[in-house]
Amino acid sequence: xxxxxxxxxxxxxxxxxxxxxxxxxxxxxxxxxxxRNHLLELxxxxxxxxxxxxDELKFAFRHFLGPDPFLEPRTFRRTDGDGDRVFTGDVNNxxxxxxxxxxxxxxxxxxxxxxxxxxxxxxxxxxxxxxxDWPVDYDELEPYYAEAxxxxxxxxxxxxxxxxxxxxxxxxxxxxxxxxxAVLSSAAATRLGYHPYRAPTGVNSEPYDxxxxxxxxxxxxxxxxxxxAKGDPVGPLRQxxxxxxxxxRPESHVSEILLDTTGKRARGVRYLxxxxxxxxxxxxxxxxxxxxFETPRLLLRCAVANSSGLVGRHLTFHFQTLVVGCFPFRxxxxxxxxxxxxxxxxxxxxxxxxxxxxxxxxxxxxAGIVEHGAAAGPLxxxxxxxxxxxxxxxxxxxxxxxxxWVFTVQGEDLPQAVNRVxxxxxxxxxxxxxxxxxxxxxxxxxVACSAYVAPQLEAILRxxxxxxxxxxxxxPVDGENGAMGPAPASRHVMGTCRMGDDPxxxxxxRWSRFHDVENMICADSSxxxxxxxxxxxxxxxxxxxxxxxxxxxxxxxxxxxxxxx
Amino acid sequence: xxxxxxxxxYRVVEAACERLIPAYRDHPGARALGVATYIDGLLGAxxxxxxxxxxxxxxxxxFGGDAAFARFLPLAPLxxxxxxxxxxxxxGIPEREFNGPVTGWQEEYRRGIAALGxxxxxxxxxxxxxxxxxxxxxxxxxxxxxxxxxxxxxxxxGNRDAAAWRAVQFPxxxxxxxxxxxxxxxxx
Numbered sequence: 001x002x003x004x005x006x007x008x009x010x011x012x013x014x015x016x017x018x019x020x021x022x023x024x025x026x027x028x029x030x031x032x033x034x035x036r037n038h039l040l041e042l043x044x045x046x047x048x049x050x051x052x053x054x055d056e057l058k059f060a061f062r063h064f065l066g067p068d069p070f071l072e073p074r075t076f077r078r079t080d081g082d083g084d085r086v087f088t089g090d091v092n093n094x095x096x097x098x099x100x101x102x103x104x105x106x107x108x109x110x111x112x113x114x115x116x117x118x119x120x121x122x123x124x125x126x127x128x129x130x131x132x133d134w135p136v137d138y139d140e141l142e143p144y145y146a147e148a149x150x151x152x153x154x155x156x157x158x159x160x161x162x163x164x165x166x167x168x169x170x171x172x173x174x175x176x177x178x179x180x181x182a183v184l185s186s187a188a189a190t191r192l193g194y195h196p197y198r199a200p201t202g203v204n205s206e207p208y209d210x211x212x213x214x215x216x217x218x219x220x221x222x223x224x225x226x227x228x229a230k231g232d233p234v235g236p237l238r239q240x241x242x243x244x245x246x247x248x249r250p251e252s253h254v255s256e257i258l259l260d261t262t263g264k265r266a267r268g269v270r271y272l273x274x275x276x277x278x279x280x281x282x283x284x285x286x287x288x289x290x291x292x293f294e295t296p297r298l299l300l301r302c303a304v305a306n307s308s309g310l311v312g313r314h315l316t317f318h319f320q321t322l323v324v325g326c327f328p329f330r331x332x333x334x335x336x337x338x339x340x341x342x343x344x345x346x347x348x349x350x351x352x353x354x355x356x357x358x359x360x361x362x363x364x365x366x367a368g369i370v371e372h373g374a375a376a377g378p379l380x381x382x383x384x385x386x387x388x389x390x391x392x393x394x395x396x397x398x399x400x401x402x403x404x405w406v407f408t409v410q411g412e413d414l415p416q417a418v419n420r421v422x423x424x425x426x427x428x429x430x431x432x433x434x435x436x437x438x439x440x441x442x443x444x445x446x447v448a449c450s451a452y453v454a455p456q457l458e459a460i461l462r463x464x465x466x467x468x469x470x471x472x473x474x475x476p477v478d479g480e481n482g483a484m485g486p487a488p489a490s491r492h493v494m495g496t497c498r499m500g501d502d503p504x505x506x507x508x509x510r511w512s513r514f515h516d517v518e519n520m521i522c523a524d525s526s527x528x529x530x531x532x533x534x535x536x537x538x539x540x541x542x543x544x545x546x547x548x549x550x551x552x553x554x555x556x557x558x559x560x561x562x563x564x565x
Numbered sequence: 566x567x568x569x570x571x572x573x574x575y576r577v578v579e580a581a582c583e584r585l586i587p588a589y590r591d592h593p594g595a596r597a598l599g600v601a602t603y604i605d606g607l608l609g610a611x612x613x614x615x616x617x618x619x620x621x622x623x624x625x626x627x628f629g630g631d632a633a634f635a636r637f638l639p640l641a642p643l644x645x646x647x648x649x650x651x652x653x654x655x656x657g658i659p660e661r662e663f664n665g666p667v668t669g670w671q672e673e674y675r676r677g678i679a680a681l682g683x684x685x686x687x688x689x690x691x692x693x694x695x696x697x698x699x700x701x702x703x704x705x706x707x708x709x710x711x712x713x714x715x716x717x718x719x720x721x722x723g724n725r726d727a728a729a730w731r732a733v734q735f736p737x738x739x740x741x742x743x744x745x746x747x748x749x750x751x752x753x
Contacts, residue, residue, distance in 0.1 A: 062618060068644065387708045
C-alpha cells in the first residue's frame with residue numbers, strides 16, 4: 001500500500017506541470033517542496049497569500065524567495081585546478097519555495113526552434129564540446145509546447161518572429177504593451193536589418209484562467225507577482241490543487257530517494273519536515289523536478305540513477321553578454337514587464353557569422369536570444385555606485401538605471417562533460433548535507449561568439465540614441481572576478497541528467513524516464529542535451545507534460561503542421 | 566530612542582552614513598532619510614515579533630489598497646536561525662556553526678563604531694573620510710546598509726517619507742494601481 005500514485009520532488013514549473021497532468025489523469029499526487037510557501041493558499045479557492053509585494057529589499061536583498069545562502073550555500077570553481085572552491089554563497093540560485101524557478105522570472109517563454117534539437121546533425125561536431133542531437137524533435141514536441149502555452153497562459157504574437165518554427169495554434173493571449181525603451185531599441189534594430197518581435201511572455205495581457213491582466217507595476221524580473229498576473233507556475237499549481245488529488249507539502253526537504261530490493265524501482269522518498277522530523281512517502285512513481293542544480297545533487301547524494309557516471313555532468317548555463325546603453329533622457333524602465341522585445345538574429349548561422357567563426361578557429365557561432373530590457377531598481381543601482389558625493393549625484397542623474405537600456409544575450413553554452421554539479425567535500429547545508437558545487441568554465445565558442453556579437457549590439461543601442469555603450473559578460477571572460485562575480489549569473493541551468501537513447505551516454509531516456517529506475521522521471525531542465533539560446537522554461541514544461549503523460553499511460557499529443565509552414 | 570545603539574553610537578553611525586550618502590542638490594542625505602534608524606532597526610530586528618526582516622504585503626497603501634507593508638511577516642524556524650546568526654553572530658551555538666563561526670553585524674558595528682572613535686562626529690569631513698577609508702570592510706558593510714536604508718521601502722525605517730524615491734524619480738511600489746499602457750509605452 002502506498003501513500004500516493006506519484007510523489008513529485010519540487011514545485012517549480014516542471015513539477016507543477018507534472019502534478020497537473022498526473023492529477024488530471026486521476027492519480028493521487030504528493031508534492032514535496034523544500035522551501036516555504038509564499039505563493040498561494042493551499043486550501044480552496046487557493047488564492048494568493050498576500051505576502052508578495054513590490055519590495056526590492058525583501059526580494060533582491062533579503063532572500064525572501066530563498067534559498068538563503070547561509071542555510072543552503074553553494075560553491076563554485078572554474079576548473080579542478082582551482083582547488084576545492086573559489087567562492088561560497090549564491091551560485092545560480094533559483095528560488096526555493098512553492099513555485100520554484102518560475103516565481104521570480106519575468107516570464108519570457110519562447111520556444112526553441114527546429115535546429116536546436118538537431119544542431120549536431122545540421123552543423124557538425126565542434127572540438128572540445130559534446131554537442132549531441134536530442135532524441136526528440138520539434139515536430140514531436142510542438143503539441144506539448146502548445147499545451148504548455150495554454151496551461152501557463154502565454155501572451156504573444158504568432159508570425160512576429162520570422163525565424164520561429166511552425167505553430168499549430170495562436171498564442172492564448174495578445175502581447176502586452178511595449179516598454180518605451182524597447183520601442184526605441186526595436187525600431188533601431190529594425191533600421192539596422194534585424195528582426196525584433198514582441199516577446200512571448202507568461203504574463204496576462206487580459207484576464208486568463210481566473211487571474212487578472214497585468215497592470216504594469218514593473219516589479220517583474222526577480223519579483224513575484226502581487227496580483228497573480230504571471231501564470232508560471234501558479235496556473236498549473238492551482239489547477240493541480242483544484243483536482244482535489246494533489247497535496248503540496250512545503251518545508252519538506254527530500255533527503256533520499258528510496259529504491260526497492262531490485263534497485264531498479266523507486267518505492268518513495270524520505271524527507272525532513274519543517275520541524276526536522278524524518279518522514280517517508282511511499283509512492284508508486286517518483287517525479288524528480290528539483291531543478292538542474294538540486295536534482296543531480298540529490299541523486300549524487302543518494303547514489304541513485306548514476307550507472308552512466310553522468311549525473312551532474314554536461315552542466316550548461318547561458319553565456320550572458322550584457323550590452324548596455326546610456327540615453328540622454330529617462331526611459332522609465334520601472335514601468336512594464338521588464339523585457340518586452342526579443343530578437344533571434346544573432347543565433348542564426350549565416351555566411352557572415354560562419355566566416356567570423358572560422359577566423360576564430362571554430363566551425364560556427366550560435367549566440368542566443370537578445371532580450372531588450374530595463375535595468376534593475378534603485379537599491380540595486382545604489383550599491384553599484386561609489387559612496388560620497390558622486391553617489392548622490394549619480395542617483396539623481398541615474399545613468400545606471402532610469403537612463404539605461406540593456407541587451408542581454410542568452411548565449412548558447414556548449415555542453416562539456418567536465419562542467420558539472422557535484423558535492424562539495426566540506427561545505428554543508430543547514431541539514432548537514434554536502435553543498436552542491438559547480439565546476440564550470442565556458443567553451444571558447446561562447447567567449448569568441450560573445451566578442452563577435454557585442455559590437456553589433458552596441459551599434460543598435462547607439463542607433464537608438466544611446467550616448468555611450470559598454471559590454472560586460474557573465475561569467476567574466478578574463479578569468480578574474482567580473483561585475484557579477486566569478487560564477488555565471490545566469491539562472492538558466494540545464495543538462496545535468498541528459499536525455500538520450502544509450503544508457504551509457506545519457507541519464508534519462510527520450511521520455512525523461514531514468515534509464516536506471518523504471519518508475520522515475522525527471523521533469524526539469526536537467527534533461528536538456530544542449531542549451532540552445534533560449535530561456536529553458538517553456539521547453540522544460542513541454543517536456544514535463546510529455547513525460548508525465550507517458551508515465552500515466554496517456555496517448556501522445558499530436559498536432560498538425562500548417563500547409564506551407 | 567534607538568533600539569540597539571547607544572545615543573553616542575547612533576550619532577557616529579548617522580555621521581558616517583552622511584559621508585557615504587551626503588545631501589546633494591535635491592538628494593537628501595542619509596541623516597535626513599533616517600538611515601541610522603534603519604540600521605538600528607535591522608540590528609534590533611528581533612526586538613519585535615514578528616521580526617523586522619520581511620515587510621508584509623501585498624500593498625503599502627501608497628497607491629491604494631490596505632497599508633500592509635508595516636505588518637512584518639513571521640519567519641520559519643530556519644529563517645530565524647539564518648537572520649539571528651547574521652545579526653547576532655553564531656556566539657558558539659552549534660546549530661549556527663555548521664560551516665564554522667560567524668561574526669554578526671552587531672559585533673561588526675560595535676567594533677567599527679569604536680574604531681571610528683567617539684570624536685568622529687566632531688571631526689571635519691576629510692578626517693571622517695580618512696577614518697572610514699582606514700576601515701575598508703566596515704565601510705563596505707555600512708555603505709551597503711546605508712543604501713538599503715536610503716532606498717528601501719519606508720516601512721523598514723529609513724527613506725523617510727519616501728523622500729529618496731522622490732528625489733531619484735522612482736515612484737516605488739505602485740500596486741494595486743500600476744501604470745497605464747500609455748505610461749509604459751510613451752516617452753513621458
